[in-house]
Amino acid sequence: MDKLVRKAKQGNPDAFTELMQSQMQNMYKTARSILYNDEDIADAISETILTCWEKMWQLKEESFFRTWMTRILINKCNDILRKQKNLSLVEEIPDIPSYDVKFANAEWKEALDSLNEKYRLVLVLYYVEGFKTGEISRILSMPESTVRSRLARGRQQLAKEFA
Amino acid sequence: MDRKDLIKALQMDVEIPEVVQDKAAKAFDTIRVMNSEGRRSGAVESCESQKDETEDGGKNMRDDIRSTKKGMKNGKGIKNGKRNGKGNEKWNGKGKRKKAGRAGQSVKRAAGIFLAAAVACAGITATAAYFRWSRSMEEGMQITEEQKVQLKEEHAVAFAMQECTRQGVTITAEQSITDNYFAHIVFRVDGYTLADGAEPAFESIYVNVEGVEDLNWTASFYNGLIVGPDGRAVYADSSPIDYDSDESIERFVMEDGSMEYMITLSGFTKGCFIDKPIHVELKNLGTVAKAAYLGTDVEDTWSFDWNLQGKDSMEVYELQAPLGDSGAVVTKAELSPVSMHVEYDFPLTWVTEEGVDENGSPIEAQMVAEPPMLRGVKMKDGTLYPYLMNGGSMGYDEEDTDTYMVTFATDRIIDVDQVESLLFARPNPNGGSIPAESDFYVVPVG
Missing domain, CATH: 1.10.1740.10 (RNA polymerase sigma factor, region 2, helix turn helix motif)
Incomplete structure (x- = not known):
């Protein structure tokens, strides 16, 4: 690339x-x-x-x-x-x-919408786009520690919901 | 769905909705139109007719691309997408040199050929020789006090001080720095009020040097941003950039209300600018948004004539430096405070590259192999400047397809006698935010 x-x-x-x-x-x-x-x-x-x-x-x-x-x-x-x-x-x-009602994307959208809005972007950038926390901090102009804590809270929320 | 399934679901490929694909396709079409208009050159008659086509075509595409139902502003079509002279050269498969660096920016910013006899601007005066360094040179090229003195003593910098006032707007050709390959020229603009958040632009500019219009150039208003150590934009005064602010991050207007406009000329013939007469016309001052010229606020032409004083000497190094196992050998380097020229022994070779077309189908393309690219320098005190490239050209001469040449203007002034080594990019750098020496092939010169 x-x-x-x-x-x-x-x-x-x-x-x-x-x-x-x-x-x-x-x-x-x-x-x-x-x-x-x-x-x-x-x-x-x-x-x-x-x-x-x-x-x-x-x-x-x-x-x-x-x-x-x-x-x-x-x-x-x-x-x-x-x-x-x-x-x-x-x-x-x-x-x-x-909302896009095409069936092909339905499962993906359901997965995305299940994420808490507050953590959604950080989770997508990390798990879907594959960015490291340092890169996410540069993209979102927030301290890396904030990125890590949002990731952690997002994961906790997922763990709770899908336990 | 458990957590692992959720993450897997998020990672799966999705169908891109048609509305997204359509608007993206239109954006690509707009870019192609703008780029092809910028590469054409010719008589003013053809320039005018192409200008009309570009304006209509560009405007329709732009209207379609931008959504109106949310009340978003429509940009007008691109009035001119060309530049006088050669414009953007493309690889023609025969070893011809091509433009590098900021070619895209210059195509969109300004164009238009004025072959009518230049009308001297009423009110041009050569003011008293007050040598004031421009902000774009001082900040933008990060020049030190010692370098200012040195450049003046070597006659590499000239203070033109040509002033032209039209409809209350005074533009002054302030200063220029010229060497064997490039000329940087700065104009100061006074008496124009820029709306908040707007980006200033001239609708078109015309340049000839000793009557020669066959030139390449880039031009823009200075915005207070320079390259930081990690290659990203930072403010020249070191203040942080707030990308989330509603306001534009670009700072065009200085404390005294003036703005600065810089033109960088590049020529293919060595020494084609030094001590030559230059004529510049700046036409119609207004604003631009993205790639579209929004409109003229002051409709007029400011004209200037003076001599481009400069320095023709460069440090020349004869080398035989192989760059790892790339197959390229650096054979020559020429350095001046504002540009670098490097030659490699690297015979022209075709390589096959795989990619995908717009439908996602795999395609193959024949591309010309490139040697490791010159990126910057290492100084004798250990300082690395790895982001020096600021536009130029690279490729082969038509006559010689064994020697690959790169020539670029530097984005800051360099103390040539303090340069220890040249830095050429290795493939697969370490990926840190600030490059380390291990990311480069290091070729000593000093």
């Missing part, structure tokens, strides 16, 4: 497309742990793609690509959440989140 990242940094759109396509599963799962609506997730991912292309030159070390991209994605998701919060106070009544 480092080679793809390097080529993408050099302005190669095909390499960049291949790189981002390879991360689609990761992006969708991470975004889905924050947002519920597939339209919103689509917006967050497409914005992330465009921002990554624009800011690729800022990435100095290829091996940091996934951490960097995930951070951008999470910020985009939070931007959408914030805008929804603002809109609901002003003009629009936000749409009720529509």
